[in-house]
Amino acid sequence: MSLPPSITALASRTAEFGALLEQWANVNSGSGHAAGLARMLAALREEFIRAFPAATCETLAADAAGFNPPGAQALRLRLRPAAPTQIFLCGHYDTVYEADDAFQICRWADPHTLHGPGVTDMKGGLVTLLAALEAFEQTAHAANLGWEVLLTPDEETGSHGTRQLLEDAARRCHFGLVFEPARPNGDIIHSRKGTGGVVATCHGRAAHAAKTPNDGRNAILGLAEFLLAAAKIPAELPGVLVNVGNIRGGSAATNVVPHRASAEIDIRITRAPDLPALWGRLHAIAFDVHETTGMKIELTGGLNRPPKECLPAEEVLFPEWQRAARDVGVAPFTWVHGGGASDGNFLTAAGLPNLDGLGPIGDQLHSDREHCRVDTLAPRAQIAALVLHRLASGEITLPQK
Numbered sequence: 001m002s003l004p005p006s007i008t009a010l011a012s013r014t015a016e017f018g019a020l021l022e023q024w025a026n027v028n029s030g031s032g033h034a035a036g037l038a039r040m041l042a043a044l045r046e047e048f049i050r051a052f053p054a055a056t057c058e059t060l061a062a063d064a065a066g067f068n069p070p071g072a073q074a075l076r077l078r079l080r081p082a083a084p085t086q087i088f089l090c091g092h093y094d095t096v097y098e099a100d101d102a103f104q105i106c107r108w109a110d111p112h113t114l115h116g117p118g119v120t121d122m123k124g125g126l127v128t129l130l131a132a133l134e135a136f137e138q139t140a141h142a143a144n145l146g147w148e149v150l151l152t153p154d155e156e157t158g159s160h161g162t163r164q165l166l167e168d169a170a171r172r173c174h175f176g177l178v179f180e181p182a183r184p185n186g187d188i189i190h191s192r193k194g195t196g197g198v199v200a201t202c203h204g205r206a207a208h209a210a211k212t213p214n215d216g217r218n219a220i221l222g223l224a225e226f227l228l229a230a231a232k233i234p235a236e237l238p239g240v241l242v243n244v245g246n247i248r249g250g251s252a253a254t255n256v257v258p259h260r261a262s263a264e265i266d267i268r269i270t271r272a273p274d275l276p277a278l279w280g281r282l283h284a285i286a287f288d289v290h291e292t293t294g295m296k297i298e299l300t301g302g303l304n305r306p307p308k309e310c311l312p313a314e315e316v317l318f319p320e321w322q323r324a325a326r327d328v329g330v331a332p333f334t335w336v337h338g339g340g341a342s343d344g345n346f347l348t349a350a351g352l353p354n355l356d357g358l359g360p361i362g363d364q365l366h367s368d369r370e371h372c373r374v375d376t377l378a379p380r381a382q383i384a385a386l387v388l389h390r391l392a393s394g395e396i397t398l399p400q401k
């Protein structure tokens with residue numbers, strides 16, 4: 001079968017995409033690094049305006065006091081907002097590597113593999129997104145499809161300053177494409193866990209450790225009882241994960257019975273109803289500890305990202321994604337559940353079906369071993385461009401949202 005020439009031509013642009021990725025990944029844009037984020041935003045803006053001179057391009061405040069550095073901004077481009085089909089494409093340009101991280105500069109591990117901060121998560125995805133849209137814009141029916149791109153500075157820290165922007169786009173668009181990395185074997189994302197945190201604080205009673213020990217209630221021991229029971233929840237509730245991440249209690253004075261101790265617990269759920277079930281168990285355990293020790297366990301926190309559960313329109317588009325992959329010569333892959341969250345979770349919660357994990361193949365994200373298979377940038381862009389082309393030509397029809 002014959003592909004639109006601009007989509008075929010992507011295959012010969014790998015060196016160009018690799019150079020762009022190297023240039024972008026060499027700009028430090030740790031989520032907390034205001035100046036680096038501003039430099040990265042400027043680099044993206046220049047490249048996207050060059051590629052899409054007819055699109056409206058805005059920089060939008062992504063303020064979130066206590067989370068985002070002052071001045072953090074998102075970049076939004078829109079083209080043909082009145083076209084009958086509206087597709088949302090997104091990615092984040094922050095990384096987990098801050099300005100003082102030792103991992104700053106890319107190096108080529110071999111001619112196809114770039115090792116560097118954020119190459120896979122997810123500056124490689126931003127290159128893929130750009131290349132796919134650029135090729136799509138040169139196809140015959142592009143006028144039938146409008147799109148909106150949102151590039152955000154705060155995904156790694158929870159998207160506190162951009163969640164509203166994602167939800168606004170979810171209302172306007174019919175389908176979303178999230179360019180987080182593909183799995184190392186090429187699979188994309190079917191669904192993701194919802195993530196959050198709980199702080200458990202045990203309130204005991206201080207006393208002298210030797211003179212009046214029976215007056216005291218040791219908050220560290222009460223909390224320990226709670227945590228040991230809470231750690232068993234995943235065995236009781238399939239699809240729920242609980243991880244005690246840190247614990248604090250007592251003081252330097254070990255002759256005092258500590259009156260207070262607290263722990264932060266990472267929680268993950270697979271389906272929306274898992275949340276009330278998890279809270280129910282946590283409160284029941286807190287109640288038991290209170291009954292047996294007399295100490296109160298206070299629970300605060302909750303979900304940051306709701307679970308990304310598979311929606312019907314995704315079931316329709318995924319086989320089309322696989323078919324497009326076959327047509328551009330990409331080896332077969334499937335879609336899998338992921339334990340980590342992305343902005344796809346917010347889109348799903350806002351009612352926008354979306355496919356996620358559409359970026360290049362890479363591995364070892366969030367470590368100084370992160371690398372990207374640069375030879376997968378062009379093929380993944382070809383798949384996205386071809387699906388967009390087929391949506392625009394009417395060959396693929398999306399179900400009503």
Ligand SMILES: [Zn+2]
Nearest residue numbers: 121122155180
């Ligand atoms: Zn990411």
